Amino acid sequence: MDAIARLIRDIPKAELHLHIEGTLEPELMFEIGRRNGVKLPFESVEAARQAYHFHDLQSFLNIYYAAASVLQTERDFYDLTWAYLQRAAKDNIKHTEIFFDPQTHCDRGIEFDPVIRGIHRALQDGKTQLGISSHLILCFLRHLSPEAAMNTLKQALPYRDWIIAVGLDSSELGHPPRKFKAVFDRARQEGFLTVAHAGEEGPPEYIWEALDLLEVSRIDHGVRCLEDEKLVRRLVAEQIPLTVCPLSNLKLCVFPSMKDHNLKKLLDLGICATINSDDPAYFGGYIVENFQQAATALDLDEHDIETLAKNSFKASFLSENR
Ligand code: HPA
Numbered sequence: 308m309d310a311i312a313r314l315i316r317d318i319p320k321a322e323l324h325l326h327i328e329g330t331l332e333p334e335l336m337f338e339i340g341r342r343n344g345v346k347l348p349f350e351s352v353e354a355a356r357q358a359y360h361f362h363d364l365q366s367f368l369n370i371y372y373a374a375a376s377v378l379q380t381e382r383d384f385y386d387l388t389w390a391y392l393q394r395a396a397k398d399n400i401k402h403t404e405i406f407f408d409p410q411t412h413c414d415r416g417i418e419f420d421p422v423i424r425g426i427h428r429a430l431q432d433g434k435t436q437l438g439i440s441s442h443l444i445l446c447f448l449r450h451l452s453p454e455a456a457m458n459t460l461k462q463a464l465p466y467r468d469w470i471i472a473v474g475l476d477s478s479e480l481g482h483p484p485r486k487f488k489a490v491f492d493r494a495r496q497e498g499f500l501t502v503a504h505a506g507e508e509g510p511p512e513y514i515w516e517a518l519d520l521l522e523v524s525r526i527d528h529g530v531r532c533l534e535d536e537k538l539v540r541r542l543v544a545e546q547i548p549l550t551v552c553p554l555s556n557l558k559l560c561v562f563p564s565m566k567d568h569n570l571k572k573l574l575d576l577g578i579c580a581t582i583n584s585d586d587p588a589y590f591g592g593y594i595v596e597n598f599q600q601a602a603t604a605l606d607l608d609e610h611d612i613e614t615l616a617k618n619s620f621k622a623s624f625l626s627e628n629r
């Protein structure tokens with residue numbers, strides 16, 4: 308193992324862009340499916356992995372939502388989250404801020420309570436047993452209506468102490484952040500911080516809207532910011548973090564190859580970029596693999612790796628005192 312690989316493995320890291328449903332490995336998917344009597348759209352663990360070839364965000368989301376149908380009980384959400392945390396500990400993740408998508412579950416008849424309770428209990432055990440601190444971020448599905456998002460926010464209010472922020476995910480194109488201004492206004496009034504996926508497949512205008520209308524603390528993905536010089540100047544001046552996900556971008560064809568990824572350029576421009584795994588069970592790697600593949604393809608040096616790790620703590624909500 309070379310010096311960069313050792314540094315990547317050993318340096319303390321925070322993960323800020325991780326969909327807990329996207330950590331469902333096929334083995335666990337089949338185990339939970341069996342115990343809940345849910346028939347999966349795949350014949351076997353191998354067939355599931357074989358099906359993981361995507362050409363854009365939507366082709367991934369179709370499979371991701373289908374697989375999530377095995378998750379039904381509090382125990383399922385606990386097991387899912389606990390498996391991720393054990394994996395995170397191996398990668399020396401010290402702090403993680405995870406997304407969950409309540410609408411993916413509640414719209415198929417699962418109650419909000421077992422979803423959040425299972426995740427929350429695992430996060431507490433992650434703190435006491437693995438020494439990993441964490442925050443939870445509730446994401447609204449942007450392909451659904453703003454009214455549905457508002458209902459989800461209201462369902463979340465009794466659990467406000469377990470949720471630090473709200474976010475926005477799912478199909479980006481055609482669903483601009485402005486669609487959710489009212490719900491984000493209400494979320495901020497209720498004391499939540501805000502983040503949003505923007506500029507993954509969508510144009511720089513979506514990043515502007517996330518900043519100006521949703522008043523987000525950071526942008527998830529945001530890699531298309533380089534198409535807009537004025538936006539880059541703003542991101543640098545205000546040190547608005549981008550939670551970049553290299554393997555996700557590669558697997559969803561946002562960039563044709565890892566060598567074409569703009570992460571090094573983002574760093575060199577002084578943007579507060581971080582590395583994250585997004586949906587590691589589907590994109591072929593957890594955080595260390597994301598660092599490693601980006602470092603190899605883009606020739607990242609020790610200083611870049613240290614900057615990325617420092618950025619991950621700086622961009623986190625650790626200083627929010629909650
Ligand atoms: O990268 C993503 N983008 C949008 N929605 C998502 N849901 C899971 N991962 C993603």
Ligand SMILES: [Zn+2]
Pocket residue numbers: 324325326476504527585
């Ligand atoms: Zn994401």
